[in-house]
Amino acid sequence: MTRETAKVSAEGHPLGFAQHDHSTCMNDALAAADARCEEDGLRFTPVRRKVLEILLQDHRALGAYAILDKLREDGFGSQPPIAYRALDFLVANGLAHKIERLNAFIACADTNHAHTPAFMICRLCNAVAEELSSSARNALHEVARATGFKIERTIIEAEGICPSCINKTES
Amino acid sequence: MTRETAKVSAEGHPLGFAQHDHSTCMNDALAAADARCEEDGLRFTPVRRKVLEILLQDHRALGAYAILDKLREDGFGSQPPIAYRALDFLVANGLAHKIERLNAFIACADTNHAHTPAFMICRLCNAVAEELSSSARNALHEVARATGFKIERTIIEAEGICPSCINKTES
DNA sequence: AGACGAAATGTAATAACATGACAAGAGAGA
């Protein structure tokens, strides 16, 4: 998690490893979150909003303590529960996801989908892409039904090398 | 991870949540590990063997420090690296798996298969079943190919309630 | 407006998980 953490939209790959207008992407996500919380009667407080903003800065997973550092810089509290509570809220309401492989968190790339997506994690540049359709999840439910196991949550993560990094190493 | 950690083969569910002869299961696994290490020129040292035995005690995931406690009881070293190194060995050679969701480890239920299975984790009794065929993994590889992402490892875990615990709560 | 209860935050302390670094020992091959 000591990798550079600056914005990288300019160099190309994040958000599904595809180039995109990042400021738009970020504004849209925040607006969607605002709307969503309004609608559901959730309290989108300053810390919670700030944490989502931090996560939206880049499409990478950030550890709770990295988030905490940024919160401190912006004058928020700096004890672990501050970050963990905000993250719990965001995760519980589908605005962020936890990447178990990394013990880290990422902003949701599309708050308008049926949740529990799959993630693809680049071990070189740390970018994380959210795969929404996820036929893998369906396959998993199939298996579970056969076993009599009642699934409450699925964790599907692939670790490897993203298209952008493949190109770099080939050159 | 503070749940009771005693053997439970008698009460039924683990190992794919199915009843089975646990002492046979354990002996077979150790024998297979012996053979495997012999064959591949790996050094199946006392600590490594002991850690595998500990994991085989029950089909539950155990944290590294829980393992460490048991190692201490049996007169082995008790510093974290002792356990982590043995676990690294077992995982690297397919004799154990790490459950990312729990930050814990489990003995492999079948050393004779092509690895990276899916896991089903019971949140009530902490039992973990290893799903070998895993069509979910294939589905994931499909998606990755389409994206140009090169998968090196997959993590597929389902959290929920096992058949045995479903029965208990219904009664 | 004032009182109240629920939700959110501030803060200190601690638990749980994991690695780095280096010295000492055991094993395999020249």
Add this chain to the structure above:
DNA sequence: TCTCTCTTGTCATGTTATTACATTTCGTCT
């Protein structure tokens, strides 16, 4: 036997996450 490599012992430290409790904020009811 020498030497190289892998393994183990041990101390120290780093990273991730939770418990506990006091305080504040906010909506709701009177």
